[in-house]
Amino acid sequence: MLALSLSTFHVLHPTAGLLALLGVLVPLLVYLWNRRPARVVQVGSLRWLETAANRRLRRLKPEQLLLFLLRATLVGVLALAVAGLSWQEPAPPVRGQVLLSPDLLASSALAAVRPGIDSLRQQGYELRQLRRGFPQVPARTWARLASPTPSLTDSLRALLPADNLWMRAQQAADSFPNRPLRVFSTAALRRFEGPRPALPATLRWQLVPTPDSAHWLQAAALVGTDSLRLLVGRSTEEASTFRSLTVRRPANGASVRVTGLPGISYQTTANGAQLRTLDSTIVPVRTTPVRAWLLTDAAYALEARYWRAAVQAVSVGLVAPLQLTAATLAPAGPLPDVVIWLKDAPLPAAWQQAAVPGTQVWRVGRGGGRAVGGTFIPTNTQNTVAIRRLDSLTVAAAETVWQDAAGRPLLVRQALGAGTLYHLRTRLHPSWSALGESPALPGLLLPLLQPPVAPTRLLAHDQRTLDPHQLLTTTAPAAASVSVANDAPPATDLRPWVVLAAVLLFGLERLLSWRAAGRPLTTATASV
Structure with a gap:
């Protein structure tokens, strides 16, 4: 369907409207050729003949011009009705969005990109944080960030447990469709978890250098x-x-x-x-060594070897010596620092009261599991690890620590008395996953097996950066795109009002025609 736009007026059928507008020729032809005969008036002398001839010449001038213009206007209004005239409200201005990661707001590296961000703000871009809800950065806070104080920096550091920036960027693209998005963040690899999502071409991402x-x-x-x-x-x-x-x-x-x-x-x-x-x-x-117990039976003999190798590799990064014990029976007395439970039997109920702060109990998937055919990308590497099976156990009130590329929980954490219970929903057995053979496994376990404060300290100083090639913009699938016209206000159909105006013009034209018919023209003739 053709569409012709003039400011905020829109014509849906311009061709039909132009053809209907040719109807203006009809009243023009009627006006030029449908001349009424003059009334004959007898005069007594030829001396009036010259005067009468002059009057006939004057009658050749246009007459009833107002009636002609009214009829032409009527035809033009009807042409607009046929063309489908509508009124489109002006669409609100589309404002771009500048999204800043929380760790960049609390970093001294913000000064390197501040002039560019100020330039975007002068162009009408809104300044927001790249976190849940995308809250705006008030102008006063932004001005204070030009010379941040320790108190302001400390308050911003409270936002550092940031979400996965991949996920937040995808949510920003969905929350601000068809708007130009400029994302500024540090290149810290810990902020990018899982595979890169498909981002629209309207999103541009700039990484800010961090300390070497x-x-x-x-x-x-x-x-x-x-x-x-x-x-x-x-x-x-x-x-x-x-x-x-x-x-x-x-x-x-x-x-x-x-x-x-x-x-x-x-x-x-x-x-x-x-x-x-x-x-x-x-x-x-x-002041004490790290005590780890590997509790297993014959059914988990192969998997026990993978766990023993991974824990021994982790011991290199532990400051205290590691004491690893492989056994089939639970230890007597207090629980050790780490217990790896490789059995189909449930955990002893007494461990709920025996677990003290710092105690960790690890258990893996049980039963036959279900085939998933998923993948897992560890945060300490970009190599993909195959996940072949997951158990169907649902853990209530659990916190997801690892998840696969499809968003399924892979490692969850919950309280066990005063300690922590880690549930790995897959296994290190090759038929379940490739985690046991992955060189990234010790690096994944190290921050979890350290004392409670250690993971936070490790993440705070982690300077590994994301490969910039992963930020190359790709266009989202066409099915997910939404045209800007869908966001515009709905158009108002003016055809009913145009038809009403045509009816009123027609009534006025009939009235003027009737009055004109009541005053016929007169013509004087001379007789010899």
């Missing part, structure tokens, strides 16, 4: 009576690595010298020894 590397004190443990073993982390764009070093145990309040980590002091408190870093981070000093 970071050094931090991850953990500390007492070795013997006069030595400290320190686990120092170093993270770059490519990987995060750890190195352990042993130093002499200092006196209470004395400093610990570590290259690249100034300002570490040793303190002894009622709760035990601890190390305080320059940024006031407290690192407790562990």
